Structures are given as C-alpha cells and as structure tokens.
Amino acid sequence: MKIFLDNYNRYKAPGLDFKKVKQSHIFPLLENLSLPFVIDKIGKSFENRDIYGVRIGKGATRVLAWTQMHGDESTATRSLFDLFRFLTADDELNAIRSAIMENLSMLFVPMLNPDGAERWQRENAQGIDTNRDARQVVTPEAQILQQLCRSLQPHFAFNLHDQNSYYSAGNTRYPAIFSFLAAPPDSEDTLYPTRLQAMQLIGYTYKALQNILPRQISRWSNDYEPRAFGEWFQSQKVATILVESGGYPNDEERCQVRHFHFGIFIEMLYAIATHAYNEEPIEAYYALPLNRENGMFDCVVRQTTITINDKSFTSDIGYRENGTVVGDLSDYGSFEELIKN
C-alpha cells in the first residue's frame, strides 16, 4: 500500500482538487481516456444526462464499481480517475498493474447520479435516494445499476460512498477515515460464500492499512436495509464491498482521503487479481471497530468550569456543526486536537 501512496503524485488526475465535483468536471478526463480504456454510454439519468461506463482489463474475474450514487459524495469519483492514470502508466510498478489488467475485467461507473452531483445533493433529480430504491427501482439510476449487474454478472462489486466527518472508529478519539461493510443479504444475515469473500477482502485491506492509518478504520453498521444496493448485490451473490470515505484532519476538500482511497483501490484490485485475500480469516473483518455516529467534534474544551443559574460545575464541552454537547467527552476526540498533536 505504502508504495502506491508514496508515488501518488505521478498518477493524480488534474482538475479534481475540490469536493463539489459535477459531471462537467469529469468530461475532460473521460475524453482523455483512450485504449485500452473503452467508454460506453450505459444509460441516461432522469434529466437525460448520459451516464458512462469505463471498461478496462481482459481477465476472467469481473469487477464492477460505481461512485457518486449519492450526488454529494465525490471522493471515490476523484480517486477513480487517479486509478485510471495508474493503470496505464509505465514504471517500476508494471508488475502490479499488469497483474490487475491480466486477471480482471473491470467496469467502472464514475458518477452514477450526475443530476444529484449538479445540485450537490444526495438524491437524484426525482428527489429519491437511489440507495433506497433497490426494490421499487423507479429511478433510472437504479435501473441502470441492476441492469449492469444482470448483464455483467460481476464476481466483485464496489459500492463507493462518503460519510460525514463526525463518525469515530469505535469508542476512540479517532475519526473513521474509512468504514467498510460486507452488507447482509437478508434479515437472517446469511453468510454466502461470496459475502465471506467480501469480508476477507475487507479484513485483508484493514491489515494493509493498519500501519498507515492506525485506529482510524471501522466497520459500517450491519443493520439490514432491504432497499439499499449493498444488500441487493449481496443477495445476488456478488461479493460486494461498501467503502465509506470519511473525515481527516485539515482536509475539508477530502484531498488526503482521496489519496488514501487511491491506495485502497489498487490494494483491493491487486488482492482480487492475485487471490491474496483468500487466506484471510473472517476474524480480521470482525476485528474492525464499529463506526460510532457523532463520535467526533470539531473542537472539545476539556474540564472547564461552567456556570448556570449561579451554580458552577466542571465538564467537557464539544462543538460541531450539528450541535454542542456538554458532559463526559473523555472517549470523544476533536479534529482540533488531532491537528495540534
């Protein structure tokens, strides 16, 4: 993983140094892709924007990945274009990229929800959350995704999102920079062999990240949401990995997180290509701490004197955009403290 991250600047795609990425920002990058990339129009959004699929690789293992299903979650879109540059570069990492290209047939959908991206909103132009539309399938974006699954029959799928910055990695003072999940396929939490593969791949990646982002990786809630696509793909017996990019200190535009996501992309694709993950015990997956919602603050004032109605007491005060909390915050961290230390 480290070697991919250390050499990142060689591959970083231009023009995406900010969070609010719309379709117009990725057009020049799509236009620049040439063989061995094949670009297809795979359908139209509700507002008739073309949605693109980018194919590369000639291997027997089929991989599908989509980004920005939620219009205001762009980190994986940006790192995907970095990955494209990595895949067609020519340098001392050729053995890595050729293993990926020879063993995998990959189909990437950069920005499944261009209408939402245009408005910088989660939902599509119908006001529907596509990731709650896997059963009724009334959004064209959900129709496209299900159609892709049926026609491609991928072995692996990557469901790529952003989470808000205030999740912590378990009950710690550290943010969940990435959260992973192999979603349950049904209310019985069935462990299909394909789901076990997704868990193994996550456990493998967690280990690869441990020295790079120690204590800052977590597992997304396993609650069964039958309307969501992670669950739907898993029920189709596709090994499906949810990746949620999260908050990093001093990284409002999520440029650092994009850089780490790039490394995760290569690590995971290479592990699939070489089967490196398939010795991984399932315990490695369950060792990930659970995501804690609102586990982080922008700033915490610790053990300060507070006076209300002429009565004084000592407590912590935490501040974040969605509210102020008074009380024992000794297990809660703040980005201000992380930046200082």
Ligand SMILES: [Zn+2]
């Ligand atoms: Zn999302």
